[in-house]
Amino acid sequence: MDAHTLGLFALAFLVFAASPGPDNVTIVARTLHQGALSGLAYGAGTxxxxxxFLFLAAMGLSVLAGE
Incomplete structure (x- = not known):
């Protein structure tokens, strides 16, 4: 991989990593419309x-690794 391609990949990765996902946007919207407690509850649920899901994925991978 040449330096130009690597630079473009790094720039694209930075843009995608820095942009908020749908969870963050929903938490901010709920906080603005219904208050901080509602936003905190939504964030805790998220x-x-x-x-x-992380626990279930880890358990599934451990089962696959054990075989």
Whole structure:
């Protein structure tokens, strides 16, 4: 991979990593419209869901690695 291609890849990665995802936009919108407590509750639910999916993915990978 030449330096120009690597630079373009790094720039694209930076743009995608810096942009907020739909979860962040929804948390901000809920906070602005319904208050900080509602935004905090939505954020906690989002983090809980991500942790559940992370746990399930780790368990699935451990089963695959064990075979």
């Amino acid at each position: 983090v809980s869901g991500i942790l559940v």
